């Protein structure tokens with residue numbers, strides 16, 4: 133049994149992206165997919181081809197550019213969905229069609245309005261249809277944890293017979309608990325005669341906070357593929373957090389005798405990238421990737437760690453990609469020092485990129501005495517944000533007056549695509565409102581602001597402020613992020629970032 137693999141199926145770009153208010157561009161999805169390839173996940177679910185032209189395009193692009201992992205598209209059990217999934221996937225080195233249908237009584241009656249036999253026929257026909265396009269077919273009976281067991285056995289047996297090579301058992305509503313789920317997986321193994329012809333997979337949601345534990349219980353029962361998202365993103369309370377599942381298998385190899393193909397040192401860089409791109413901050417106490425995951429506050433613990441790391445640390449932070457060196461850079465640091473630090477943090481800037489970052493670094497070092505890893509990460513991510521989206525409009529200049537006796541007033545200058553500079557001014561209820569109104573006078577993209585958040589990147593009064601906003605209009609929801617030592621400037625940058633995305637989406 134030793135060294136048997138658990139396949140890691142990442143659905144950050146499908147289930148994760150589906151969650152409220154993410155809305156990524158094709159370029160951003162490609163950046164995430166390339167990082168997932170470096171992380172070493174076995175399968176990337178790149179989207180749901182039939183759901184929108186944007187999803188279709190993202191799958192096509194990822195299928196063309198990302199060659200090591202299997203690339204999957206979701207498809208309902210209807211012909212057109214399966215054809216569209218294949219259409220998007222056909223250039224992939226290793227394509228997979230993932231088809232699903234509801235199987236629980238409550239879903240059958242209330243959503244599909246079909247009887248169980250009709251659903252079984254649709255599932256079989258769809259798997260057969262998918263199989264004509266490609267060999268690798270996954271089937272999911274949606275809401276499997278609330279599905280009648282006898283029916284579930286028959287459905288699984290019939291779809292394997294029709295050619296499904298992976299059978300996924302989703303806890304769609306996050307209802308099960310570890311002992312019950314383990315039992316259900318064991319029963320499926322014992323009662324489906326041809327189950328050895330398919331890989332058994334699970335897809336758990338976190339509505340009761342059990343998603344990772346349920347996934348692990350299923351692995352103990354014999355599941356050999358786990359689906360989930362980086363940082364536990366996903367519908368509602370999210371999917372199983374992949375980093376938690378991966379590190380549980382890795383850390384407790386003594387119990388499981390199993391491994392994954394994941395390069396664990398890429399976990400932290402992946403988490404950071406996904407958080408940057410989606411604008412979903414990782415909570416500080418989040419397992420594995422939260423800022424406090426390896427921070428020991430208690431004196432007794434700190435003393436123990438200094439004497440011997442394993443006293444209070446079950447994982448080496450470096451194994452999950454946290455850098456060990458907390459060396460601080462400053463005004464006098466040179467290009468070479470910056471480059472080597474960035475490399476230790478998992479970035480590999482080329483010369484052009486390094487020059488651009490170095491300028492931003494010098495500017496920051498003037499405003500702020502010490503530049504920490506968190507500052508560098510923030511610099512890199514704001515740099516990437518500009519590279520990853522096509523910027524139609526650039527913020528050239530922003531100036532604000534405000535105070536308790538003044539009417540907040542902002543003057544803004546924006547550089548247009550044709551190199552024309554446009555300046556306008558506005559008053560507002562506060563300085564940020566004034567800036568946003570001035571920008572609105574220049575760039576006429578109607579929208580409403582649905583979220584505004586300021587975080588400080590590091591401690592101290594001179595810390596970088598990181599602003600995350602979401603705006604909404606007829607084309608969708610768009611996230612925008614910006615950082616600067618001045619939070620008003622950071623707010624202006626975040627707004628420009630979101631507007632540029634809205635602009636890309638409307639083209």
Ligand SMILES: [Zn+2]
Nearest residue numbers: 147304335367
């Ligand atoms: Zn799901």
